[in-house]
Amino acid sequence: MSDDYDYPEGLCDPQEIESLLDWEDSARLWLTDAGREWPGGRRNLNLMCAKLIELGLVEAADKVGALTVCFESLRDAGELEEPEEDDHA
DSSP, X not given: OOSSOOOOTTOXXXXXXXXXXXXXXXXXXXXXXXXXXXOXXXXXXXXXXXXXXXXXXXXXXXXXXHHHHHHHHHHHTTOOOOOOTTOOO
């Protein structure tokens, strides 16, 4: 566990629950919170994937956190762009 809190039997640390999510579920969760500014688009998706690999976060337990780190890195570097109208990724 990530902290000293003793979770009641049958419950676990929310971070442990998050680590069990697969990338698809994690991306959906991320888009509802930290990823609200995500512009979408295939090019941006490819950039996110490349950034996950570059930062060594592909196997991250905290996938939502990994997506946030990659997004912020790309956004802060000005690498993300608005997708074309027909580019839905």
